[in-house]
Amino acid sequence: MKVSHPEGNEIAPVITIDGPSGSGKGTIAGLLAKNLGWHLLDSGALYRIVAARALDLDIALDDAAALAAMAGSLSIRFAEDLVEVDGQDLTLVIRTEAVSAAASEVAALPEVRDAILQAQRAMCQPPGLVADGRDMGTVVFPGARLKIYLDASAEVRAERRYNQLKNKGLSVSLRALLTSLQERDARDKGRAVSPLEPAKDALVIDSTDLSIDEVLARIHTEALKRDLVDGV
Numbered sequence: 157m158k159v160s161h162p163e164g165n166e167i168a169p170v171i172t173i174d175g176p177s178g179s180g181k182g183t184i185a186g187l188l189a190k191n192l193g194w195h196l197l198d199s200g201a202l203y204r205i206v207a208a209r210a211l212d213l214d215i216a217l218d219d220a221a222a223l224a225a226m227a228g229s230l231s232i233r234f235a236e237d238l239v240e241v242d243g244q245d246l247t248l249v250i251r252t253e254a255v256s257a258a259a260s261e262v263a264a265l266p267e268v269r270d271a272i273l274q275a276q277r278a279m280c281q282p283p284g285l286v287a288d289g290r291d292m293g294t295v296v297f298p299g300a301r302l303k304i305y306l307d308a309s310a311e312v313r314a315e316r317r318y319n320q321l322k323n324k325g326l327s328v329s330l331r332a333l334l335t336s337l338q339e340r341d342a343r344d345k346g347r348a349v350s351p352l353e354p355a356k357d358a359l360v361i362d363s364t365d366l367s368i369d370e371v372l373a374r375i376h377t378e379a380l381k382r383d384l385v386d387g388v
């Protein structure tokens with residue numbers, strides 16, 4: 157897998173943001189990267205891309221060798237809100253419920269995780285990287301200077317997803333969303349490799365009753381303490 161990124165290989169500071177679906181980590185990671193002027197790694201998008209290509213190419217979701225070979229050969233470009241894979245625009249496809257479910261399956265395979273590990277690490281470029289996922293602090297960037305684990309109750313997470321989809325004009329059932337989210341949580345937390353869990357040195361933030369700005373303010377305070385950002 158090749159993910160295009162700016163030139164240069166110096167070590168850069170990393171802030172990892174891990175947590176379950178709907179915890180708000182995608183939004184928080186995006187805003188944080190923008191505020192800091194740092195790069196953003198949306199690692200979930202990589203698993204979604206592998207899943208979308210597998211569905212498209214009819215590769216069985218348990219064929220670890222074929223999935224890993226395909227993942228290793230992909231050329232991915234992230235630009236603003238666009239996700240381009242081998243020249244094809246997959247921005248919308250990778251967000252569908254079918255791809256969400258398939259992504260959780262392919263992400264459970266160690267061969268697939270290995271195939272994309274180096275591409276993820278290569279995203280660590282100056283001036284810094286905000287890495288969003290499930291195992292950013294535990295496996296991909298264990299040396300990160302600041303590790304956040306963002307959580308929220310399953311009900312609130314399902315409700316957030318419901319509102320997101322409703323705002324896009326899609327009709328969905330809240331109950332179905334809650335069930336599929338709980339299934340994915342169980343799979344992500346229960347898998348043998350890189351299960352979803354807070355790193356030992358992670359700061360756990362429960363966003364159930366917090367606004368986006370409140371979460372960002374807490375992370376900013378922690379980043380200041382670690383000299384990762386300038387005080388304003």
Ligand code: DC
Pocket residue numbers: 177199200201203204256259260261263264288289290291292340344
């Ligand atoms: O964050 P997301 O919903 O876009 O992630 C899609 C799937 O990929 C989800 O089932 C969890 C999995 N994933 C993972 O196993 N490890 C990561 N670092 C990121 C996502």
